[in-house]
Amino acid sequence: MFDPANLEWRCHICRRMRPDSFISVVSSDTSHDYDLPKGSVTQNVRYCNDSPSCEAAAKNPTYRL
Numbered sequence: 001m002f003d004p005a006n007l008e009w010r011c012h013i014c015r016r017m018r019p020d021s022f023i024s025v026v027s028s029d030t031s032h033d034y035d036l037p038k039g040s041v042t043q044n045v046r047y048c049n050d051s052p053s054c055e056a057a058a059k060n061p062t063y064r065l
């Protein structure tokens with residue numbers, strides 16, 4: 001049976017594999033990078049929600065995957 005508690009994701013910042021409950025996602029519009037209209041391109045950055053440094057890096061508007 002599918003159990004999301006067993007899911008693990010890799011943090012984009014520190015590259016560690018973390019359980020689902022410790023990973024959050026921040027979405028940002030990166031359309032400007034490609035000269036496209038707002039809303040064309042979104043990046044989803046995963047970060048450890050228990051690590052202030054991962055969170056700060058992920059939420060930095062200049063961070064790119």
Ligand SMILES: [Zn+2]
Binds near residue numbers: 013
């Ligand atoms: Zn991390």
